Amino acid sequence: MADIFDVIADGTRRDILQHLLDRQNAGESGTSVSQIVSALGVSQPTVSKHLKVLREAHLVSVREEGQHRYYSLSPEPLDAIDDWLMPFLTVEEDLDDEFLAALPESAAQAAAAVGRAAASAKYAVTNAWKRLPGR
Known part of the structure; x- marks a missing residue:
């Protein structure tokens, strides 16, 4: 698994995480790739590539419904960042x-x-x- 700091170093991945957090806070149970593409104005292949990295880092989970996939934030891996930052x-x-x-x-x-x-x-x-x- 990639280092969590490397994973969140990319701005597009941070934007995806922020979007998922915003939708989760709005009560959504998952966000489709097309919703992320629309919200961020990034191509579908780019979003899919970044979602794969986030999924491998366990920062997002995916729920499959037929041909659709819905992504949700899994913030637990970010605890390592919180633990590292707190003393500073x-x-x-x-x-x-x-x-x-x-x-x-x-x-x-x-x-x-x-x-x-x-x-x-x-x-x-x-x-x-x-x-x-x-x-």
Whole structure:
């Protein structure tokens, strides 16, 4: 299997993943190749080639209904990216500079500390949850 970072390095594959996520969030249970082609304005052979790479990396799953194939996002492999990125992230990158500038210094420091603690707690809970037996 290809390295997950190599798989998502391609912009078209990231666009496909984003489109599948958007449709999933809209309540769709799967997206056809023709829907992806139409939404992204990319040729069908190109979309099929990228879907094959995403399928081999287990980032998408496919459901076959007759001659049609419906793709859905399988985000679990992206956890490796999340695990790798988390140590590099700080809350200051997420906060708007204007917002921080408008706060008194002590409030800005408190917001930054709470944000870092929340991100750290989320990361710890998520990793602990993954390690539970039967998960």
